[in-house]
Amino acid sequence: MMKIWDRAEQTLVGLLSLAALVFALWQILSRYLFPRESIGYAEEVVVYLSVWAIMIVSSQLVRTDSHVRPDVVLNVVSAGVARWMEIFNCVAAIAFCGALVWYGWQVVEIASLIDEHSASDLRFPMWIYYSALPAGGLLMLIRYVIRLVGLVSGSARLPRRPGSHELPGID
Secondary structure, eight states, X not given: XXXXXXXXXXXXXXXXXXXXXXXXXXXXXXXXXXXXXXXTTHHHHHHHHHHHHHHHXXXXXXXXXXXSOOHHHHHHSOHHHHHHXXXXXXXXXXXXXXXXXXXXXXXXXXXXXXXXXXXXXXXXXXXXXXXXXXXXXXXXXXXXXXXXXXXXXXXXXXXXXXXXXXXXXXX
């Protein structure tokens, strides 16, 4: 199940990034080679696609312990203290992600209620763009809960060397 979730996120981020790249390249090429075919809202679409990709890939950062973390401190304390520090980090991150989902959803509701659209010719519904915030927050929240359960149950390992969480198989 987790592999399917991981693959789905990675594929979606790849597709969003590819679409953003295509829009950016088209805008650059059309501006100089095909001015009549140029679209004025390409930069806007690139921003929307990039923000969605960033919010989704944040879940992968939680999965691989790649968010900003105090590796130096975790490597000088005992394993027991490091585990408690990681548990505290997970609880704080869950609270933050919960707030991100809650307040992000309020922003989405307001944008939908007032029928907010972008100012460009695209007239993109902003609630779709704003939805990246609670969606990414929810994905990270679920990952942090999974991590917290693993830490409390003892099934999650702690990285013990700086950067070891980035390379599989290094302990």
